[in-house]
Amino acid sequence: MRRLDAIRAIYPELERSVVVTIMGAVAAELQSIGHRPNFFYLQHAMGLASSVGLGIALSRPGLPVVVLDGDGSLLMNLGGLTTLARYRPRNLVHVVFDNESLLSVGGFPTATSTGSDLAAIAKGAGVPRAMTVATIEEFRDAFLAALSATELTTLVAKVEAVGPAGYVTDLSLLENRYQFARYLKEHLPKE
Amino acid sequence: MPVSVTSSTLIYRGLQEAGVRIVSALPETWLVHLIRMAEDDPEMTLVRLAKEEEGVGISAGAHLAGVKSAMLMQNHGFLAAINGIVSCGQLYRIPLLMLISQRGSFGERDPWQTEGGGVTEHVLEALRIPFDRLEAPEHVGKRIAKAQTLAHSASRPVALLLCRDLMWED
Numbered sequence: 001m002r003r004l005d006a007i008r009a010i011y012p013e014l015e016r017s018v019v020v021t022i023m024g025a026v027a028a029e030l031q032s033i034g035h036r037p038n039f040f041y042l043q044h045a046m047g048l049a050s051s052v053g054l055g056i057a058l059s060r061p062g063l064p065v066v067v068l069d070g071d072g073s074l075l076m077n078l079g080g081l082t083t084l085a086r087y088r089p090r091n092l093v094h095v096v097f098d099n100e101s102l103l104s105v106g107g108f109p110t111a112t113s114t115g116s117d118l119a120a121i122a123k124g125a126g127v128p129r130a131m132t133v134a135t136i137e138e139f140r141d142a143f144l145a146a147l148s149a150t151e152l153t154t155l156v157a158k159v160e161a162v163g164p165a166g167y168v169t170d171l172s173l174l175e176n177r178y179q180f181a182r183y184l185k186e187h188l189p190k191e
Numbered sequence: 192m193p194v195s196v197t198s199s200t201l202i203y204r205g206l207q208e209a210g211v212r213i214v215s216a217l218p219e220t221w222l223v224h225l226i227r228m229a230e231d232d233p234e235m236t237l238v239r240l241a242k243e244e245e246g247v248g249i250s251a252g253a254h255l256a257g258v259k260s261a262m263l264m265q266n267h268g269f270l271a272a273i274n275g276i277v278s279c280g281q282l283y284r285i286p287l288l289m290l291i292s293q294r295g296s297f298g299e300r301d302p303w304q305t306e307g308g309g310v311t312e313h314v315l316e317a318l319r320i321p322f323d324r325l326e327a328p329e330h331v332g333k334r335i336a337k338a339q340t341l342a343h344s345a346s347r348p349v350a351l352l353l354c355r356d357l358m359w360e361d
Contacts, residue, residue, distance in 0.1 A: 020252070022255075040340075042248075042279065042315040044279065044282055045274065045275050045279035045282070046246070047244070047275075048245070048248035048251070050248070051247070051248025051251075052248040052251050052255075054238075054248070054252060055213070055249035055251060055255075055256070056255060056256045057237055058213060058252075059213065059256035059257070059258040060256050077244070078240075079240075079241030079242045080245050080248075083241055083245055093240065106305060139361075149283040156360050173282065173283065177283045180255055181286065184257060
């Protein structure tokens with residue numbers, strides 16, 4: 001499965017959620033499908049996208065929050081999985097695109113290429129729902145199930161190590177940040 | 192335990208008065224009363240972390256969602272969180288309110304704390320993070336309020352150092 005196709009398969013649901021992505025290919029590909037003001041791209045601070053998602057989910061328990069994470073980023077903040085599991089917000093879906101590689105810096109293999117299993121790690125950390133999928137259909141079904149589940153889910157999607165030609169987009173970091181905060185302030189009532 | 196309950200209470204009140212609703216923390220001796228107060232307060236969400244850098248992300252998410260938060264950590268935790276502070280907090284102009292216990296200063300008996308105490312203020316300066324020291328009870332409420340005001344007006348991380356004379360009753 002290609003990550004771009006996987007994101008496209010869930011894009012209609014993303015329009016109705018608050019989305020936090022990691023940097024690199026995930027951010028560029030989601031923007032190539034279509035940026036929306038409810039999408040925030042954390043273009044650095046590798047590992048912290050899931051923590052940002054947790055902060056939003058705890059602040060707005062009635063909002064569906066989707067984090068689009070990656071294997072390289074998650075491996076930098078494995079402890080964060082234990083924090084996610086500890087507070088297990090019911091409104092958070094944690095997607096991990098696992099291409100077994102640090103694609104944007106030259107494709108160096110990560111530990112998932114040699115057997116580290118992120119869904120098993122999430123489960124071991126205490127995340128109530130954690131699974132791995134390998135096809136678009138499985139991914140879409142599992143994502144929809146996670147959105148309607150009332151439990152925290154870590155959904156690992158095995159994807160090919162291919163990405164866009166470049167990673168810098170027309171959207172400046174701060175424009176995105178202030179637009180996203182304003183969207184949360186104006187369009188969504190506080191719980 | 193000679194950690195000051197009186198000072199911890201003043202600090203906690205300062206956070207409450209500043210409208211803080213989420214506190215992230217990693218336990219350390221000087222912070223035990225503060226963490227317990229956050230845990231016992233039904234109005235406060237306490238997020239216990241595995242590593243301090245997570246707290247930067249949680250506070251960033253809370254801020255983007257319109258909720259005020261604070262981070263409680265030891266200075267060694269601050270040192271461990273620096274990339275997150277720079278490439279999330281500063282890059283994205285997040286008004287982080289960081290309360291950092293300043294271990295390793297004069298009076299420190301634990302040898303393992305002594306290196307961090309010597310570098311913390313230099314690192315804060317190098318990062319251009321505005322900071323102030325909380326050394327006496329009369330500093331606490333005003334300086335927490337002022338720190339938070341600057342964090343929001345500048346849209347940047349700020350730090351308050353919780354110092355030995357405030358936190359520890361020998």
